[in-house]
Amino acid sequence: MKFEEKLNEGNKQEIWDEYCGFLDLSMEDYMTIQKRLLLEQIDLWSKSRLGQKFLKEKTVSDIEDFRNTIPITTYRDYSDVLLQKNKDMLPQDPVLWIQTTWEGGTNPVKVAPYTKSMLETYKKNMMACFLLSTSEKKGDFDISAKDHILYALAPLPFATGILPVLLKEEIDIKFLPPVEEAQNLSFSERNKKGFKLGLKQGIEFFFGLGSVTYYVSKSFASLSGGGQKGGSLKQTLTGVSLDRLLKYVKTQRNCKKNGTSMAPKDLFQLKGFMCAGTDNQYYKDDLEDLWGIRPMELFAGTEPTIIGTETWTRSGMYFFPDACFYEFIPDDEMEKSLADPSYQPKTLLMDEVVPGEKYEIVLTVLKGGAFVRYRVGDMYRCVGKTNKEDETFIPRFQYVDRIPTIIDIAGFTRITETSIETAMDLSGLNIQNWVARKEYLDEKRPLLHIFVEMHKDSMVTTGMSQQIIKEHLSIYFRYLDHDYKDLNIILGMDPLKITLVKHGTFEQFETEGDSFSRKVNPPLSEMNHFLRILSGIREDRRFK
Structure with missing residues (x-):
């Protein structure tokens, strides 16, 4: 049953429990799910030719054996298979391949396979993010098929391009501009068209890289018609309802009187605002001021899919238990391994992390994924193992940055x-x-x-x-x-x-x-x- 059909049935508690119930897990139950899914993945992966490439005829009997046998991996360990898109080597057939930057100049592109099961999990966790972005307390959300979302995403084959495809399968939220049209427009044209349509139809959701949403938001006055004259402004406002037109004129007059610029919050009331990528901590305050709602941070990547989200408290991200199996390299172990590439760093599991400590994350992608014990190159700080506000009993994390050997600027670059x-x-x-x-x-x-x-x-x-x-x-x-x-x-x-x-x-x-x-x-x-x-x-x- 589609999400929209569940929504029409009207049982909000059942919907919340299905998509956001992982927040009610005890630490023991969370680890039970993690270990069960990892054992399923080990079985799939070990039987594949990719798995045998690593195992070299060895066998893995349990999780500890898996962690002791398989070394920490990087993309270079998979590149000969994945860059050729050799699906016969993989644990399960990929439905699509997602692309991102590997290392500019020497290794420009890396690709990652997504199986049907991975996409189903992605879709479920994506809907959890939409619910949580609108919530003000546990069990509370506000989402409708009549809603609109401002398009600020890179198209396929980049990871954010999956979102419109999967969202359409669940609920008919409209993108502004429509996805098919947006993909053929330049960044500037897309923004202008999106805000123009937003003035006519409203904007209820906004999602993108923190840096991109900040740039779009700061450009709002000119993109929405501010500073335009004559025909340009008339064209922008053509078709806008009388109520919205009056609000626009009143807002523009007040801004001119006060010597201020028009902000998105003056015309739109977002239900949900989500941002991903790096450096979000440096954009959140400004974005909240511009839109009147604090962005909810989530984390997604090309290799791991979507793995974590904040809640209504905006006080740290929780990792979905069914996307990846998580290991954590302590800061001092990470430094040792960066100084000596042959050194195998020790890792902790989710129930072993310590609040206040910083970790490099290591991921095994579940549901037929290719990557095992994989260094994706991101660092997190554990900010707590329980939270009275959220009523949670599982760890939550704050994104720190890429590992020290990579300089990432605004979620765009990987400078080495x-x-x-x-x-x-x-x-x-x-x-x-x-x-x-x-x-x-x-x-x-x-x-x-x-x-x-x-x-x-x-x-x-x-x-x-x-x-x-x-x-x-x-x-x-x-x-x-x-x-x-x-x-x-x-x-x-x-x-x-x-x-x-x-x-x-x-x-x-x-x-x-x-x-x-x-x-x-x-x-x-x-x-x-x-x-x-x-x-x-x-x-x-x-x-x-």
């Missing part, structure tokens, strides 16, 4: 040491040393900050400036990484910051007994020492 080195080599700049880290502007927007030391001769002969270096590197980052280019095209962001340091700075850093264990997001102690050296150089007026 390799991609930075490649951009520098292609640029022809005579760079001797560098170190990069993720930082935030005063307004809390993310950026890539690279400290650059040129070869001594190149600095003397060319008088190389920070701006020239930035312009050169930006060109090659955009050339190598389409997602980096989209930051500028879609969001109007230029995330690169360059600090040119005096020749010999890195040598002084090493002479004083330190060196960078990695060039991307080095440990805080190393970076602080480096910055102290820079500060001292500046005070001596030797920094240029």
